Amino acid sequence: MANVLEVSELAIQFGSAVVIRGLSFAVPAGSSLAVIGPNGSGKTVLFKALVGSIPYEGTVRWAPGVRIGYVPQKLDLDRDLPITGHDLLRAKAAVAGGAGDIADATAAVGLGAELDRRIGALSGGQFQRLLVAMAMVGHPTVLLLDEPTAGIDEPGQERLNELVGRLRRERGLTSLVISHELSVVYHHATAVLCLGGERSWFGAPTEILTPERLREIYGPVDYHVHA
Numbered sequence: 001m002a003n004v005l006e007v008s009e010l011a012i013q014f015g016s017a018v019v020i021r022g023l024s025f026a027v028p029a030g031s032s033l034a035v036i037g038p039n040g041s042g043k044t045v046l047f048k049a050l051v052g053s054i055p056y057e058g059t060v061r062w063a064p065g066v067r068i069g070y071v072p073q074k075l076d077l078d079r080d081l082p083i084t085g086h087d088l089l090r091a092k093a094a095v096a097g098g099a100g101d102i103a104d105a106t107a108a109v110g111l112g113a114e115l116d117r118r119i120g121a122l123s124g125g126q127f128q129r130l131l132v133a134m135a136m137v138g139h140p141t142v143l144l145l146d147e148p149t150a151g152i153d154e155p156g157q158e159r160l161n162e163l164v165g166r167l168r169r170e171r172g173l174t175s176l177v178i179s180h181e182l183s184v185v186y187h188h189a190t191a192v193l194c195l196g197g198e199r200s201w202f203g204a205p206t207e208i209l210t211p212e213r214l215r216e217i218y219g220p221v222d223y224h225v226h227a
Contacts, residue, residue, distance in 0.1 A: 004066060004142060004174045010058035012049055017042045021047050021198045026175065027191070028063045029063070032168060033196065034189035034205075038218055041195040043178045044073065047144055048162070050176075062142075064113065069140030071131050073147045073178075077119070078222040085115035085122065085130045092151065096138040105136035108171075109163060125156030143167070157181070161188060182209055 005027040012020040027033050035043050049056040051068060062068075074160060076166040089102045109129040114122060122130065128148055135143060145164065149157040154160055161184055168175050181187050185192060185205060192208040194201040196217045 001167045002029050002063065003027060004063045005176075006059070006061045007050075008059040008061075010049065010056055010060065011219055012045055012054070012056045018198055019194065020049075021174065023058070023195075023200050025191075025193055025200075029174055030168070030172055031174055031189060031190040033163075033176045033191050033193060034185040035193045035195065036180070036182065036185060036208075037195035039115060041197060043195055044146055046195065047146055047176070050144065057176065067138060069135030069138065069143045071128075071135045071145040071148050072142065073132060073150060079120040079127075081120075082118060084118055085111065087134075088130065089115070089134060092134045092137045101137045101139060104139075105133040108136050108167060109133045115211045122154070124152045125159060128152060128156075128160055129163065132160075132167075137169075140173065142174045142176070145175065145181065147178050147180065149179075149181065157164075157184075169187075182214075183192070185209065 004027045007026070008024045010020055011018070023046075036045065045054065047070075048054045050060055051070060052060075089105065093102055104141055106112065109132050111126065111129055111133060114126050115130070119127065119130070132145075132148070143164070148164070149160050151161065163172040164175055164177065165188055167173055177189070186209050189205055192203065192205050194208055194213075194217055201213065201217070
C-alpha cells in the first residue's frame with residue numbers, strides 16, 4: 001500500500017523550547033492513524049506542521065494529489081453570531097471553490113434541516129458534524145481531526161467515531177485523529193503515534209497501548225480495553 005504521508009526527522013521548537021525532535025513515521029493510504037500523548041506533548045503542533053502553518057525542520061512529504069480536510073479542536077467563532085450552518089458551509093465552499101460539494105458533504109455527515117438553525121442552537125455533536133462537513137467540502141483524500149469528540153456527550157462521541165470510520169471506509173479516506181480515548185484508539189486505529197516530550201513511539205495499537213508503555217508515557221494510568 002502506497003504511503004499518503006512520509007515524515008522524516010521532524011523537529012519543531014519555539015525559541016529554546018523543543019516540542020518535537022527526530023520524529024519519523026509513515027501513513028499508508030486508506031489507513032487510520034491515532035495521535036496520542038499527554039497534554040502539551042505537541043499533538044496539535046504536529047498537525048499544524050503537517051499542513052505547513054508553522055515552521056519546522058526535517059521532511060514532511062505528502063503524496064501527489066493529496067487534498068486535506070482539517071477539523072480543528074475548536075472553531076474560533078462566537079456561537080452567538082446570527083449565522084447558520086449553511087452560512088458556514090457556503091463560506092467554506094467559496095474559499096475552496098467547491099460550491100457544488102455542499103449537498104454531498106452534508107449528506108455524508110447526516111445533517112439536514114439542522115443546518116438552517118443558527119449555530120448557537122446546534123448541539124455539541126451537531127456542531128462537530130458541521131465541522132466535519134466543512135472539511136468534506138472539496139472532496140478531501142485525507143482528514144485531519146484534532147480531538148473531534150472533545151466536549152460531546154458519550155452517545156455523541158460514539159456517533160462521531162462511527163461517522164469518521166464510515167467516511168474512511170466508504171470514500172477511501174486516510175484519517176489522522178488526535179484522541180485521548182484510548183479504548184476507541186485501540187479498536188479503530190490501524191496505527192498509533194504517541195508523543196511524549198522529545199520522545200515518540202509509533203506502531204500498531206497492540207504494540208503501543210500496553211500497560212507498561214502507557215505507564216512510561218503517562219505515569220500511573222487505569223486503562224482497560226473493552227471488547
